[in-house]
Amino acid sequence: MKALISGELKKIFSKKIVIIVAGLLLLINVFNIYYSVVDSSDYWLLKEAEDKICSIAEGEITECKVKELVDYRDKMFNANENNEKIETILETPLSDYYIAERIVGKLTAIYNYASSIERLKEDVLIQKDILDSKNNPYLIRVNEKIENVYTQRQITSFYNTTGYEKFFSYNFSSFLIILVVILGVSTLFSGEKEAGMLQLNLSTVNGRIKLTAAKLIACAVFSVTMGLLFYISDYIVFSNITTMNGLNLPIYSLDSFSYSPVSLSIGAFVFFTTAIKIFGVVYIAIIAALFSSVLNRSYIVLAVSFVYVFGLMYITAYSAETMLYINLINPINLLTCTKMFETFNVVDIFKYPIFRYSISLITSSFFISLILLVVFVLNNKSSKKVIK
Amino acid sequence: MTVLRQESYKLFVKRGFLFLVLLLLVFDLTVTAVDLKASVTLTQPSFLVYKEYIEKYKGEVTDEKMQQINDIRIETELIYENKQKIQEKYKNNSISRREYEEKIAEFNKYESKTEGINAFLSVADTAWLNETQIMDNTGWNVLLNDSSIDLATVIIVISLVILLCIYDIETGIDYMKLSTVKGKSILLKSQLTIIISFSVFIGLFVSLAKYLLVDLMYGLDSSSFSLQNIAGFEQATKDISILSAYALLGAIKTFGLIFLGIITFTIGIFLSSSLYSAFFSFALTYLPAYILRDKRLLYFLPFPSAMLIGKGWFVSLISEGDTYFAEISTNEMIGYFLLMSLVIVLLIIVSMRYKLKGRTKL
Numbered sequence: 001m002k003a004l005i006s007g008e009l010k011k012i013f014s015k016k017i018v019i020i021v022a023g024l025l026l027l028i029n030v031f032n033i034y035y036s037v038v039d040s041s042d043y044w045l046l047k048e049a050e051d052k053i054c055s056i057a058e059g060e061i062t063e064c065k066v067k068e069l070v071d072y073r074d075k076m077f078n079a080n081e082n083n084e085k086i087e088t089i090l091e092t093p094l095s096d097y098y099i100a101e102r103i104v105g106k107l108t109a110i111y112n113y114a115s116s117i118e119r120l121k122e123d124v125l126i127q128k129d130i131l132d133s134k135n136n137p138y139l140i141r142v143n144e145k146i147e148n149v150y151t152q153r154q155i156t157s158f159y160n161t162t163g164y165e166k167f168f169s170y171n172f173s174s175f176l177i178i179l180v181v182i183l184g185v186s187t188l189f190s191g192e193k194e195a196g197m198l199q200l201n202l203s204t205v206n207g208r209i210k211l212t213a214a215k216l217i218a219c220a221v222f223s224v225t226m227g228l229l230f231y232i233s234d235y236i237v238f239s240n241i242t243t244m245n246g247l248n249l250p251i252y253s254l255d256s257f258s259y260s261p262v263s264l265s266i267g268a269f270v271f272f273t274t275a276i277k278i279f280g281v282v283y284i285a286i287i288a289a290l291f292s293s294v295l296n297r298s299y300i301v302l303a304v305s306f307v308y309v310f311g312l313m314y315i316t317a318y319s320a321e322t323m324l325y326i327n328l329i330n331p332i333n334l335l336t337c338t339k340m341f342e343t344f345n346v347v348d349i350f351k352y353p354i355f356r357y358s359i360s361l362i363t364s365s366f367f368i369s370l371i372l373l374v375v376f377v378l379n380n381k382s383s384k385k386v387i388k
Numbered sequence: 389m390t391v392l393r394q395e396s397y398k399l400f401v402k403r404g405f406l407f408l409v410l411l412l413l414v415f416d417l418t419v420t421a422v423d424l425k426a427s428v429t430l431t432q433p434s435f436l437v438y439k440e441y442i443e444k445y446k447g448e449v450t451d452e453k454m455q456q457i458n459d460i461r462i463e464t465e466l467i468y469e470n471k472q473k474i475q476e477k478y479k480n481n482s483i484s485r486r487e488y489e490e491k492i493a494e495f496n497k498y499e500s501k502t503e504g505i506n507a508f509l510s511v512a513d514t515a516w517l518n519e520t521q522i523m524d525n526t527g528w529n530v531l532l533n534d535s536s537i538d539l540a541t542v543i544i545v546i547s548l549v550i551l552l553c554i555y556d557i558e559t560g561i562d563y564m565k566l567s568t569v570k571g572k573s574i575l576l577k578s579q580l581t582i583i584i585s586f587s588v589f590i591g592l593f594v595s596l597a598k599y600l601l602v603d604l605m606y607g608l609d610s611s612s613f614s615l616q617n618i619a620g621f622e623q624a625t626k627d628i629s630i631l632s633a634y635a636l637l638g639a640i641k642t643f644g645l646i647f648l649g650i651i652t653f654t655i656g657i658f659l660s661s662s663l664y665s666a667f668f669s670f671a672l673t674y675l676p677a678y679i680l681r682d683k684r685l686l687y688f689l690p691f692p693s694a695m696l697i698g699k700g701w702f703v704s705l706i707s708e709g710d711t712y713f714a715e716i717s718t719n720e721m722i723g724y725f726l727l728m729s730l731v732i733v734l735l736i737i738v739s740m741r742y743k744l745k746g747r748t749k750l
Binding site: 017021028032172175179183186187297298299302303306307310314 | 415419539543546547550662663664665666667670671675678679
């Protein structure tokens, strides 16, 4: 079995064109991140200023640090109002003031986070009383879940996390991975058919279940490798051109994730979402493998896979809510999973609220198993035909 | 002529291209219909009311028209106010529940009408503010404001080239064909004729079919009005009517399809692989569109992307992050298309010479 898997892996990785395309797309990805983040000539200057001003308050939040930051902001404001000449990080006090004002805003939001969550929970309790009287079990459970999820949440430290917001909203690399994976997997079964080898392979002892399994494992390994390659490069590039401090802060300390249903640290969240994304990549690769086992020509597999992926992207973009149940098995949702963690997102399953990401993962796993089964059955049938 | 007829027969009938085209066209038109349906938030009765008012006040916004429109606004607001008064009366127990329900039911009858009127008032206000004309641009918005690349036509053209030429190259049949008397002089020319003429046909057909579909579903009125009346094109400096802009857009997209066909043909001849030529043609079309989305640079690069998106050629300001760049002038457009025509000719010459050289070696 090991020999079969390594043979299949060799087949995919020895295709020069796939490796060249992966390298090219990786380069395109790096340039794209760079140019989408460094969008103005004074980007580095602004980043340096932001880092310096943030460093005043970085670490554990204390009244003293907050006061120091507010004082700096007011000092810059007054200097600008009175046309005073003082030492500034950027060219003018006004520019420093704008940056300091933004950071003070962030710090205030973090400082008040616990109280805003408490207010939310109070609202939930009021709602719960009303719902108790109306006897709606589902909504009562939703409110209970909200209460449980947001219990004991507090942010005690402040760090410059600007880079994480950009990193989590970046999804272009997933599109590039899909391109490479589809290119690599298109020939998995159809390539053998084109060369007239599949019938021969399927008629051997190892050719039935073992060969199909080896091909599918190789396809999964290839997808995971590509996923890791691109997502790790994303992290490296973002961490080099943006400021990504505070890896231990809770994910809800980021603006877009303040009402996130998960309470992981940012570092753990990076790992968690990367794992889900890679799972999504494998899901798409398995679908492409299914097309490859059904269709006879590799380029048709490529075209059908692209139509399928674009169709899914269309559904994700334009009908995320109206086609909720289709979206639960949509792999594109796994590739853009950070969106699912931004808000409290539950699905009604037999009157029980279940987090959307959990349902997505379960249904996707079920679908992958189903597809694998279909591929095995199809190949088994073909081999039986050959033997006959 | 016989070679042309035989190649066409092989492509459309023997290799099932006709079936693929029909399937993808149905898919394409369904997506357009879904987009159109999604863009109309009004219910059918409200939409009819909206259309009725648009028809009545269509054209220039004069002071007299605006006066009448304001009268309609006051009437509509009065209906809402009366409804609120009745709700308050019911809360204060001044009227009975039965009386309240009867009156509210009467108001609800007008609900669809007022929704349609409100939509019309919003169009009239925009026209007044932007100094444009009152018109229904529901359908035109879907046709002109689409900044995505039509996936179905891209796949049709790539498949056309693969099934017609690359498949033969990949399987080696091509060498046999090229070594014949007719193969030497006519075959490649016939294949190129089919690629170009079918790309022209599919480009124009899809534009026309989408026009008819949208016209049938929601109507495409006021086609002679200037392009500046459509949302997103208000600042356009090109003096062109809506219909002419759509026709020109169709022509540009068709040119883009021809370009895509020739690129696929060239890649296929050099790589001798249908999979890789499909992949690279697809990547060369979609990647620039994703990376340089809304960037002026896209409209100067030798890729089919800008031509297949089309919209940017008429938009007055192209946004690039927070900054804006001036629209692509008519001279720049002419220069670009002349250059691209030259690129097409060059690609044809290079690929034909490469192919025929291979045959001579054989």
